Amino acid sequence: MHADLFMVPGPVQEKGLAGKTLVMIDVLRASTTICYALNAGAKSVIPVSEPGEATEMRAKIGVENSLICGERDGIKIENFDLGNSPLEYTREIVADKNIVLTTSNGTRTYGKAKNSGVIITGAIVNISAVASRVAREQKDLAILCAGHMEHFSIEDTICGGMLIHKLLTDEKLILELNDAASLALLLYRSNSRALKETIAQGEHGRYLGKIGFGEDVALAANADSIPVLPILQDSRIKLEEVEL
Amino acid sequence: MHADLFMVPGPVQEKGLAGKTLVMIDVLRASTTICYALNAGAKSVIPVSEPGEATEMRAKIGVENSLICGERDGIKIENFDLGNSPLEYTREIVADKNIVLTTSNGTRTYGKAKNSGVIITGAIVNISAVASRVAREQKDLAILCAGHMEHFSIEDTICGGMLIHKLLTDEKLILELNDAASLALLLYRSNSRALKETIAQGEHGRYLGKIGFGEDVALAANADSIPVLPILQDSRIKLEEVEL
Known part of the structure; x- marks a missing residue:
């Protein structure tokens, strides 16, 4: 198959x-946050592009069972319930809620996925679950x-x-x-023993560290720590049971 | 300095x-072709975005001392003098001519360079000359x-x-x-012993091989074989003498 x-x-x-x-990846931090939110009992995550859309969506689905969440420049949007730090998404706050999420980069990519097959949210925290789901699907893959x-x-x-490494080996x-997939594989294999450091030293890792989110960067690099499978269907991301 | x-x-x-x-890089093949053309005695290369612009530019600068050249999908544009294969740019054909060049990717990038410092066309065939010129400039670098x-x-x-490797070592x-510069450095260092093969096996290398330009791919990977310094000034790329 093609990847x-x-x-x-x-x-x-x-x-x-x-x-x-399709696997959608925004490690810092939308993908990681989505894994955390669903793992903490959120009913769904609804990705939208702009803050205005988030407010409209909340009005549409009902204020009482939803939260509007997201960031710009890494910081929680004014008057929103939560920002984009995985650590904010605790069971007390998000259980049984629909999370309407807008982030600078990650949530915008979901608009690309209209006629594709299964659409998986991928992060380092759920990487093995994603790999096994991709393998089960047996279709060409776009990351x-x-x-x-x-x-x-x-x-x-x-x-x-x-x-890609896990698809090849596990x-x-x-x-x-x-070309980009070959390069990504090389990048991973050259840095697999120092994943946390490599990410923390990257441009966005350094920025998040500077504005006080260093802990988010560390937890986002923690492989298979939140082994959930967030799947987009009918514009909502929900949990799929993982067969391990 | 920043790179x-x-x-x-x-x-x-x-x-x-x-x-x-600024260093503009389109190894397959605009940058390589520009090095070959100027090395073969062309007076200048004028990069333009679209075939229509090329025809207009030729009319403006005079038909007798100019050639219109370029490709789409790798193939010479209909009614143009030359395509985008470095091997077409022989002394007999291009000496003392102005080359109006339009390619699918490379020549479009020159439009970005309005307020920058020196603008160098970089390829593998002139890489050491480029590195020494960048070092002499002592300014932040954008590739x-x-x-x-x-x-x-x-x-x-x-x-x-x-x-980047040459700037650091030589x-x-x-x-x-x-981040992208770090990754590029890793990519080079991991493949420096098999540069030709890596490029030939890339997406565009394979495509050019398939349509009969395999020789172009091989010569484009030949380091320092055409040690010229093409510099953009007043919308024309001309040779600068290299101090070696």
Whole structure:
């Protein structure tokens, strides 16, 4: 099967994704936050592009059973319930709630996925669950990295490389890789023993550390710590039971 | 000094390039072709975005001392004098001519460079000359890879990594790298012994091989074989004497 990785979502054409398994990756922090939120009992996460859409969506689905959440420049949006730090998404706060989430990069990528197959939210915290789900699907794979403002970011590409590594070694798949997927694999294999440090030293890792979210960076690099499978269906991301 | 690499030109903001030394890289094949053309005695290369602009430019500068050249999908544009294969640019054909060049990816990137410092065309065939010129300039560096249709391409990023490697080792510069520059350096260092093979096996290398330009791919990977310094000034790329 083919495995294509895209380091930024901008130039990806919707028609190129048709029928493929899709993995959406925004390690710092949307993907990680989605894993944490669903693991803490949130009913669903609804990704939207803009803060205004989040407010409208909340009004539509009902204020009492929903929270509006998200960030710009890493900081919680004014008057929103939560920001984009995984640690905010505790069971007390999010259980049985629908989380309407808007982030600078990650949540925008979901708009690309109209005619594709299964759409999985991938992060380092759930990487093995994602790999086994991709393998089960037996379809061509597209990995969409969120990047940062349409620029490459090291943590998303390294996570994509980690997924490819697991597909090759744990799942024993034979893959045809595009250039970016080969590079991602090299990036992961060259840094697999220092994943946390590599991500913390990346551009966005350094920025989050500087504005007080160093702990988020460390937990986002913790492989298989939250082994859930968030799947997008009908514009909502919900948990799928993982068969381990 | 800072050394930032951009894997694709799309998201690069003009203002982010102000005052910096710029290296434009499109290994397959615009950068390589520009080196070959100027080395064969062409007076200048004028990069333009679209075939229509090329025809207009030729009318403006005079038909008798100019050639219109370029490709789409790797193939010479109909009614143009030359395509984009370095081997077409022989002394007999191009000496003392102005080459108006339009290619799918490479020549479009030059539009980004309005307020920057010196603008160098970089390829593997002139990499050491580029490194020594960048070092002499002593300014922050931006490396703009052309990529392929706004997607990452391995040959441009590996060339950017080779430049950074040379700046660090041959030129003994101390550099602060962005994420993409770090990755490019890793990519180069992991493949430096098999540069030709890595590029030939990349997406665009395979495509060019398939349509009969395998020789172009091999010569584009031949380090320091055409040690010229093409510099953009007043919308024309001309040769600068290299001090070796």
